[in-house]
Amino acid sequence: MEAFNLTSSSPPTFILNGIPGLEAAHIWISIPFSTIYIISLLGNFTVFFVVAKEQTLHKPMYLLLCMLVLIEIGESTCVVPKALCIFWFGFKTITVDGCVTQMFFLSVFAAMHSAVLVTMAFDRYVAICHPLRYATILTNAQIAKLGLVGLIRAVLLVLPEPLLLRRLPFCANRVIPHTYCEHIAVVKMSCGDTRVNRTYGLVITLVIIGLDLTLIGLSYGLIIRAVLRISSKKAHRKALNTCTAHICVILMSYTSKLFSALTHRFGQGIAAHVHILLANVYVLVPSMLNPIIYGVKTKELRDKVGKYTFRM
Template structure:
């Protein structure tokens, strides 16, 4: 079967419909989209700049923070520019190759983002449970290797998704009811058998979300056990304060993802535009909040950021 039921002169394209039902409000919706994107870019680039410039911040924790900032920048950039083109210029067409490329990079970066949060949880575990061995266990080189493992995992897990979609036939309906090439939204418009695609999507969801959250939960379980063994309340507070920023980032990252996944699969009565707005929010809000959270909660970074802001 041909991949597309089109005449030879027709370009193989999809149509991204934006947010169906809210077309009249697209201009207004673009305001928070562009605002969140600009704040995210400024905040994350500031972190990258300050960490790069300050030799005292060349430590595993801040290397992880740079990885997080890079994934935040990449994740929003995969989605927002095209979404704004839809909202502002009604530029809804996207080539099939462009759609699959966007999907691959978006989900690979999202998987890498989750891997960075797991490594951060391990970093906090070592800092609290093995403080005397921290410098020997977590070196910059070892953090870089863990980051590389997370990147390889992300690529290997996500690469089959666009390849499996490539084999599907797409007939008359080429309209994707979304602002970006979300996997299930593309699967839904296929006129072929999508069982394998849907099953693989479940596998990815389990491996990336459930497994990563389990590893993070295990790290924090060990942290809590170690903290409870400390008799000093001041030491309790100091130990928990080192985890505050990471816990806040996890809540802003995983809460909207889990809510979106659950409403997508079980909230059949929820309007389509609500699903789409939620799917966009979990790509926009965490990258905007993460640099703010770490800027406020991490004293070393806050002091260095303040120094550079005062020079402006």
């Protein structure tokens, strides 16, 4: 088979095949996709608008929430518009540069998402374990710096992926059985030696998730130890209630992300359409549910959202 390299100009495109085996149902699948995406945009933009408008919400916790919703808007927007073009119009082609760019930004958003969740855990630790020093330890400027560190970390860790991908030769088969350019799905199209790409992708996934989950676990271990020292059960509940939304978001985000990443690499016995659906679920569902979780579980935010909703 004739091979080409991503650095060459021919052929200039890949073909995203959507969800293999379910092509006849693409129109029906597009209904939950578009519905979830619209709900996600409405929820995330509402949270961002309310926090931006309300001076009383210009606090570290809500600034971190704004970072989270912007990342989720970016992550879902990287995936859904192209997927809907495939489902509705059959526009399956994507340029090589477009594919690599989509893959890069998706990975950066995922790494930043994890970094923000770690910072949120640190925010809860300081709020519960060092409440008197909270205002001095975590200022808005500090949150901005931590966000910048998370961005730099994400770019530095993810950048080798597209660079390594560009050295691979690709054979005549240019069809990617996916709705978007997920790293391992593109790597599988190569007819060259992909061991470095596969190993680096897996190591980065496990390092980011492993390191960040360890830091989150450490924060919550210290939080639980501090809460157990409080004699009042009412104070127990109040302290833990401030963490409920964050814990729900962590469980949903990391569970879906780990399951999708590991089944895509090691789940050879799982049908291809299940892989693809799981990969889309981990991008779409957390983006839709996270603003709802924070809106329901955080009274101050819920009250402000209610104020603007009833004003309309």
